[in-house]
Amino acid sequence: MSGMIQCEHIVKKFPGVNGDYEVIKDISIEAKKNEILVLFGSGQCGKTTLLKVIAGLEPVTSGKIFINGKEKTAPGPECGLVYQTTVLFPWLTTMGNVEYGPKMRGMSKKERREKAQHYIDLVGLRGFEKSFPNQLSGGMRQRVGIARVYCNEPDVLLMDEPFGHLDAQTRYLMQEELERIWQTEKRTIVFVTNNIEEALYLADRVLVMSNCPAVIKKEFKVDLPRPRDYTSPEFLRLRQEITSIVDPAEL
Amino acid sequence: MKKKIDVTRIIMGILAVVLFLCLWTLSTREGTTLGKLMPGPGEVFKRLLKMTHTNIGSLTIFGHMLNSLRRVLVGFFLASVCGILLGLGMGWNRKCEAILRPLFELIRPIPPLAWISLAIVWFGLGEGGKYFIIFVSGFANVTINVYSGAKAVDPEVIGAARMLGCPKHRIFTSVVLPSSIPYIFTGLQIAISSSWAAVVAAEMVRSTNGIGWMITAGQNINDMEQILAGIIVIGVVGFLLTTIMRGIEARLCAWSRV
Amino acid sequence: MNQNKNGTKDNKKYILMSICSVLVFLFIWELVTDVLGIFKSTMLPSPVKVFGTFIDKFTNTKPDGATIQVHTLASLKVALSGYLIGVGIGVPLGIAMAWFRKVDCFVTPLFDLLRPVPGIAWLPVLIVFFGIGLLSKAMVIFLSAFIACVINSYSGIKNTRMVHLWVGQTFGATRSQLLFKVAIPTALPMIFTGLKVALGASWNALIAAELLASTKGLGFMINQARGIYRPDIILVGMIAVGITGAILGYLIELLQKLVMKRGWRQ
Numbered sequence: 210m211s212g213m214i215q216c217e218h219i220v221k222k223f224p225g226v227n228g229d230y231e232v233i234k235d236i237s238i239e240a241k242k243n244e245i246l247v248l249f250g251s252g253q254c255g256k257t258t259l260l261k262v263i264a265g266l267e268p269v270t271s272g273k274i275f276i277n278g279k280e281k282t283a284p285g286p287e288c289g290l291v292y293q294t295t296v297l298f299p300w301l302t303t304m305g306n307v308e309y310g311p312k313m314r315g316m317s318k319k320e321r322r323e324k325a326q327h328y329i330d331l332v333g334l335r336g337f338e339k340s341f342p343n344q345l346s347g348g349m350r351q352r353v354g355i356a357r358v359y360c361n362e363p364d365v366l367l368m369d370e371p372f373g374h375l376d377a378q379t380r381y382l383m384q385e386e387l388e389r390i391w392q393t394e395k396r397t398i399v400f401v402t403n404n405i406e407e408a409l410y411l412a413d414r415v416l417v418m419s420n421c422p423a424v425i426k427k428e429f430k431v432d433l434p435r436p437r438d439y440t441s442p443e444f445l446r447l448r449q450e451i452t453s454i455v456d457p458a459e460l
Numbered sequence: 461m462k463k464k465i466d467v468t469r470i471i472m473g474i475l476a477v478v479l480f481l482c483l484w485t486l487s488t489r490e491g492t493t494l495g496k497l498m499p500g501p502g503e504v505f506k507r508l509l510k511m512t513h514t515n516i517g518s519l520t521i522f523g524h525m526l527n528s529l530r531r532v533l534v535g536f537f538l539a540s541v542c543g544i545l546l547g548l549g550m551g552w553n554r555k556c557e558a559i560l561r562p563l564f565e566l567i568r569p570i571p572p573l574a575w576i577s578l579a580i581v582w583f584g585l586g587e588g589g590k591y592f593i594i595f596v597s598g599f600a601n602v603t604i605n606v607y608s609g610a611k612a613v614d615p616e617v618i619g620a621a622r623m624l625g626c627p628k629h630r631i632f633t634s635v636v637l638p639s640s641i642p643y644i645f646t647g648l649q650i651a652i653s654s655s656w657a658a659v660v661a662a663e664m665v666r667s668t669n670g671i672g673w674m675i676t677a678g679q680n681i682n683d684m685e686q687i688l689a690g691i692i693v694i695g696v697v698g699f700l701l702t703t704i705m706r707g708i709e710a711r712l713c714a715w716s717r718v
Numbered sequence: 719m720n721q722n723k724n725g726t727k728d729n730k731k732y733i734l735m736s737i738c739s740v741l742v743f744l745f746i747w748e749l750v751t752d753v754l755g756i757f758k759s760t761m762l763p764s765p766v767k768v769f770g771t772f773i774d775k776f777t778n779t780k781p782d783g784a785t786i787q788v789h790t791l792a793s794l795k796v797a798l799s800g801y802l803i804g805v806g807i808g809v810p811l812g813i814a815m816a817w818f819r820k821v822d823c824f825v826t827p828l829f830d831l832l833r834p835v836p837g838i839a840w841l842p843v844l845i846v847f848f849g850i851g852l853l854s855k856a857m858v859i860f861l862s863a864f865i866a867c868v869i870n871s872y873s874g875i876k877n878t879r880m881v882h883l884w885v886g887q888t889f890g891a892t893r894s895q896l897l898f899k900v901a902i903p904t905a906l907p908m909i910f911t912g913l914k915v916a917l918g919a920s921w922n923a924l925i926a927a928e929l930l931a932s933t934k935g936l937g938f939m940i941n942q943a944r945g946i947y948r949p950d951i952i953l954v955g956m957i958a959v960g961i962t963g964a965i966l967g968y969l970i971e972l973l974q975k976l977v978m979k980r981g982w983r984q
Binding site for chain 1: 635
């Protein structure tokens with residue numbers, strides 16, 4: 210069986226003042242069904258661009274992307290993206306944001322309300338259905354972002370440093386939450402982060418990426434039992450191993 | 461702590477207004493030069509009360525007020541509808557922008573009240589000309605604001621909508637329109653006050669009733685009390701109109717406040 | 719690179735569309751007036767005729783007793799005197815109202831009483847006081863400009879970030895230094911917005927004032943032309959008003975660039 214996501218030789222260039230600027234250089238990725246694939250890399254190494262390309266929000270310069278066997282050319286509901294800073298619809302309530310996808314597909318009001326409520330409960334936002342994004346905290350907004358994408362039942366979830374802007378405490382909490390949500394309803398997730406602990410806590414596989422232009426340096430398989438312990442010897446050993454191959458100059 | 465500050469504010473405010481009224485009364489007392497030209501606040505207030513049950517020209521003060529309000533609301537409504545449509549069109553569709561923007565920019569520098577004479581030539585002395593002037597006064601304000609609103613739509617949000625399965629042809633109603641709402645209201649807010657100013661000016665130039673007419677009529681018969689009473693009514697109605705708009709805005713745009 | 723080329727090509731296409739749009743507009747205007755005669759020239763004169771009248775008005779003093787330059791200068795004199803006084807009083811007052819609490823508490827309620835009354839409504843009162851000369855018109859314009867200046871300078875100063883003031887304080891700035899080095903620079907963009915809004919308002923009020931009480935000026939010219947059914951002169955007047963207003967607006971824009979060129983982000 211071929212993977213849920215298949216990216217073949219993706220190249221992405223942006224036009225610049227001094228000729229083209231290469232952001233992604235020949236990347237091929239494959240993710241299996243219900244796998245959490247973490248792209249780990251420091252700073253501005255084109256990870257966001259890679260996710261946008263996979264989501265169809267940016268056109269590729271060359272290469273091909275297949276989601277669930279179908280070629281991806283335009284953004285659509287089969288690929289859900291959770292943004293770095295939540296791009297929620299500010300004029301919609303939590304409920305409105307979460308039920309947006311099903312509504313666009315023409316699902317009846319009763320059905321989509323139930324469904325949205327299910328996911329709002331799942332991310333732990335019961336009681337905040339009627340709040341607007343500007344009334345929610347950063348962590349809560351990210352939860353809405355996750356619920357919104359989950360509720361749309363995409364084949365693939367793409368997460369672009371979703372917890373990057375949260376404080377350390379909330380970040381740990383959200384990592385645990387994401388794991389719990391994923392355990393309840395498994396999905397294929399591509400998760401981008403620059404935090405090594407986050408990567409190891411969540412990943413089935415970690416792809417270490419190098420800086421601009423982005424290429425994949427090395428792949429690590431993580432098969433520690435879930436939920437993982439940040440202080441277990443295996444965890445620390447893997448952490449050490451990954452740190453050692455990241456070029457300190459890039460950090 | 462905060463409440464205490466508010467109290468001093470209110471006291472100071474009342475003090476200021478009272479002082480102003482005292483000054484007005486004193487300077488217009490009998491025998492002064494200003495007193496010959498201007499009535500005191502008491503007289504104006506008495507006149508205002510009297511106007512509620514006796515006619516000025518053909519109507520009571522409420523009749524004049526309703527006439528002016530009707531004109532404003534008709535013109536304002538037309539201006540809002542056209543302004544919102546044009547603004548959204550220009551902001552969202554580049555072809556629409558390329559075609560209509562230069563025409564709009566040609567007309568925009570002309571002050572709305574400069575249209576009065578042309579309006580009279582085109583629509584005669586009746587209501588049509590007044591509606592037209594009010595329309596012109598509100599229209600540009602609404603258009604400009606809605607236009608910048610539709611231009612300011614965050615492309616990330618459009619991307620998010622596409623990613624969640626919103627088809628291309630529905631982006632407009634599902635993203636552009638709602639995210640422009642705060643801008644629409646800014647435009648409407650400015651438009652309602654300039655429409656109110658326009659109706660006063662238009663009625664001053666040509667009319668047989670309305671608040672604007674009331675003050676020019678006062679000027680013609682040298683009746684200062686009537687002029688000042690008219691100005692007070694203009695101020696109160698103007699204040700109410702903007703307050704109502706602000707109230708509607710606060711309800712509909714709660715999500716956009718930081 | 720490809721995208722870039724497409725971009726400039728697109729832009730050219732849109733500019734071409736804009737030019738065509740204006741031309742088509744003029745063409746249709748000409749078509750429905752001179753060519754097909756749908757509108758009589760006493761209702762809507764053709765663009766050719768308006769242009770002709772415009773040129774003619776530079777030398778012809780009929781029917782309103784002066785050439786267009788004379789009228790424009792007369793209007794400018796009234797408008798600018800009112801406007802400059804309005805700015806001169808309005809901006810400092812707005813700043814003072816926002817900066818000094820006592821002034822705020824005392825003056826703001828009075829200002830709020832004045833604010834909802836459009837400047838033009840005071841014309842009858844002013845005429846009784848000062849007659850129909852320059853002074854009463856200048857006062858109307860003064861009031862219109864004044865209100866816009868106060869509102870914008872006030873909210874400009876009120877928008878000063880507290881953090882910036884705190885930074886100033888920790889460096890030991892005095893209260894007047896805080897005002898001149900922190901608050902006013904922060905408020906400058908808003909103040910300039912106020913100047914522009916005030917300009918529009920005064921220009922608008924000027925025309926109304928001249929329609930009501932005047933013996934020269936562009937508003938007077940427009941009003942005279944209406945009386946004798948010469949819409950071509952009305953349109954010439956409107957165009958002159960529009961162009962003059964646009965030039966004044968541009969001058970303020972220029973002034974803003976000059977004042978704010980150092981270190982202001984747009």
